[in-house]
Amino acid sequence: MILASVELIGVFRWLYGLLVELGLEEPWLSVVIYGLLSVTIFGVLCLIALFLVWWERKIAGHMQQRFGPMRNGWHGWYQTVMDALKLLQKEDIRVDTRDRAVFFWAPVICFVAAFLAYIVIPFGDGLIVADLNIGILYVIAITTFTVISLLMAGWGSNNKYALLGGMRSAAQVVSYEVPMVASILTVIVFSGSLSMVDISNSQQGNFIFNWFIFRPPFGIIAFLTYITAATAEANRTPFDIPEAEQELVAGYNIEYSGMKFAMFFLAEFVNMFTVSAIATTLFLGGWHGPLLPSWLWFIIKTLAIVLLLMIFRWTFPRLRVDQLMEFAWKFLVPLTFANLILAGWMKYAGWYW
Amino acid sequence: MSKLKTQEFMVNMGPHHPSTHGVCRLMLTLDGEKVVKIVPVIGYLHRAIEKICENRTYAQCIPLLDRFEYVTSMSCEYVFADAVEKLAAIEVPERAQYLRVIMLELNRIASHLIFFGTTVMDIGALTPFLYGLRERELIMDLFEMTCGQRLTYNYITIGGVSHDIPPEFIPKCREAVKIIREKLKDYEGLFNENPIWLARTKNIGVLSAETAVAYGVSGPILRASGIKYDIRKNEPYGIYDRFDFNIPTYTHGDAYDRYMVRLDEIRESLKIITQALDGLPEGDIRKKVNPFTFKPPAGEIYNRIENSRGEMGVYLVSDGTTKPTRLKLRGGSYNHLQVLPHVAVGGLVADLVAIFATFDIIMPEVDR
């Protein structure tokens, strides 16, 4: 098989048995099971994205001395569902001078790329679609498609603001990928594996003190640099240059409306959840933790990181585009590489357990 | 080595752009992100206030002048009323003088709070905008309590003020002063030492003192460039010579200094308000002037005051009838918009936004 191994749980195990009983054989068995898995993950992530939009609005509201959405349901809990439905019905305004194919495919690629990373993210003990042995590398590789979609959106809109936004995002994400990967590599040095499951498992036990974040100083430095770079990767304040409202009006998605805009918007929140989920897996022990069930631990930790990113967004001013680059190349890159080399040396010297 | 060239391109910033504070249009020529040329295009908000005033009686002019610079309407009213009073030699009652100072300073604080909110928002921090507006709300409540209006007050009239303050005004005002003084510490804690904020504003858009004087720059921007000039002190009008306050001055003339000057000015204004509240005498609030038949003697006058955006002036020509013959308004923003290209060319687009924000230009004052 192409995909290394499948950990199926509960419903899927039962479904698997049922399908085998019905006489279904490989490869159709895999096709059906993976298809259902994809649909499930997609549905769950859409719900998470909608939840995050609502949550962000509530947090922003409460930080800003207001309530945020209050009308639809308890504290407006289904506000974003309604918003998404509204965006679905909206007229799809298309600029006449657009680059037709590019304009159409940009949100699609953005949306798809945002979800592809979840193939290897372990939501809990055994709750993973496929435990690829290149795990984390796969996530890093696949998320670069987001940049391409932003560039396509910038180009396809045939709008100067959009183009500037696209170019800025390209420069930013390519730059911040370097420190991000370097800080991820520190964790890989600790765990000795690229597989997300192995990385999680190597942080098991000893209450919570086996988490990689508790390996001073390298773990904590790697964590901080990762969070910084991840904020930039997710295009959030203080690194939200690509969509800097006050400079670029809205950046790459300025010409998009209706469902195409919603796709960018939801993908952004899925991306935020992705970087938080990776931070959880790499630094906060993944699904491991005392007492609570594994999937709950994972969700709690990830949402804690998301909360951190949201508080960043509503507190900090924005960096300028050249300062952003300087920060990446002159501060984060040397720091993460020094951290990586020292961590590797410590590991080689056998000072780490 | 031959120079690598990238394509220059034109971008219209505005008239509908989130950071031009209204309907200013800047035609930018960009080399990548670098601003090569700025051409401000004005006139989108031209309402011919000066001309319309020529067809109105003096009392009718005041509500219209509220729209001249609507963020600090009190100043617009004051500068006109003061000019007419000087022309007609009207003695304004003591209590009205004090009330005017209180209102002017409250309005100045409100304006600076808006400045704080919009500036930090333009530099990317969205939350403090609502903090600024939250404190401004206290002041708006005071105005509403006094004259029933929140933005265009029509409060300072020829000969005095239109309404006396209600009894609960003074305790409420003292409380507001206390709250704003407390919250200022929060703002400063959020930004004054914030590395991102410093990186975005320190040494950005440096306006030298010579250039500032040459372009007729006034108000907080001039003081940020190191020139200690405040009409309230240099040519005291009204009863400003009775109060003890400082003129905050900085030396670099960069965006950070312009921001700091305004925060400090809020403090000084709070001081003035406290003193004015302490010294508020009893008595009349207005010298009776018939709004329909009021005729100042023929003559002309230029009157100027220190507004939150610089020197606000009015040149008034009267021919002895009920309507002004000519009214010319001067707003600080007009000069500040002129000096903007001088300061912002060579920087990045993001710097331009920061500079525009710290210049605190509002377009009604430019276009009139």
Added chain:
Amino acid sequence: MVEAGVGIIFWILTFVIIVSALLVVTLKNIFHSALFLILCLFAVAGIFILLHAEFLAAAQVLIYVGAVSILIIFAIMLTSNMASKKIIQTNQNALVAFFACLMFLVVTLVLINKTGVWNYSTRNLPAENILTIGKLLMTDFMLPFEVVSVLMLAAMIGAIVLAREDKA
């Protein structure tokens, strides 16, 4: 059945690679060419996965799709009028290119003919092929690895020197 599935995927990928590669060189709009280049490289990564070289596939996507292509697009966007419709985007030396390709094809065919019998490796792939790659890079192939690094460093310095603004 599984083998058949892999076969189908292989042919689909091959088709995508060839078509997109052709579109890269024939399309009028250079931005579209760059996008098809990305598609082509991505499909190559798919071939690597079929060959159980997941690490190589991920590296392919990360480096070529994630970095190189983006820089190409960046260059296109920044260079003046490169994508305007007035400029002829395609290669002017079609004839020369055709002959060059033909020669390459001939050489390849000759070499394939010479090989005669193809050797199939009977060894199984190591389960942890990343570990193996890492060890090989740090031992047997140390020198080429370092030479490539130096080359890239030189290229980077060259780019910085070219792009640096003259202070004088």
